[in-house]
Amino acid sequence: MATTSQHRRGARALVVAAGGLVGSAARVATGVTLGWEPGTWPTATLLVNVAGAALLGWFLARLGRSPAPWWSLDFWAIGVLGSLTTFSALSIETVTLFEAGRAAAAAGYAVLSPVAGLLAAAAGTALGARR
Numbered sequence: 001m002a003t004t005s006q007h008r009r010g011a012r013a014l015v016v017a018a019g020g021l022v023g024s025a026a027r028v029a030t031g032v033t034l035g036w037e038p039g040t041w042p043t044a045t046l047l048v049n050v051a052g053a054a055l056l057g058w059f060l061a062r063l064g065r066s067p068a069p070w071w072s073l074d075f076w077a078i079g080v081l082g083s084l085t086t087f088s089a090l091s092i093e094t095v096t097l098f099e100a101g102r103a104a105a106a107a108g109y110a111v112l113s114p115v116a117g118l119l120a121a122a123a124g125t126a127l128g129a130r131r
Helices: 004-034 043-065 072-084 087-099 103-129
Strands: none
Touching (some): 004 072, 043 072
16 A cells, blocks of 8 residues: 555656746747757757746745745746756857857857856845845
């Protein structure tokens, strides 16, 4: 017979999967809307990664200030925002920029994306911590 702990783990997995469905769909919709071809500037990935960092900072700051349902961290932070943002796409898009002969753009993107993400996370955290 399954224990309460096993039931909770199963429920958490389903909550993360549901959030992942939402975040993945948003990621694909952003990519389709903005488009991307190998060797071109990856606007969609930059946008979702920076926005996701800001939203995660805001969410975690808010979560620390007020009670939330047990599932909210799993659904929003791990599921939705974890699947919306993507380090693997950032990596491959940097490589394809380089392979397309756009070394300066590749280097700029490789620096801009994490710096912008860190600044966005800090801004989101500051906004979330405000009363």
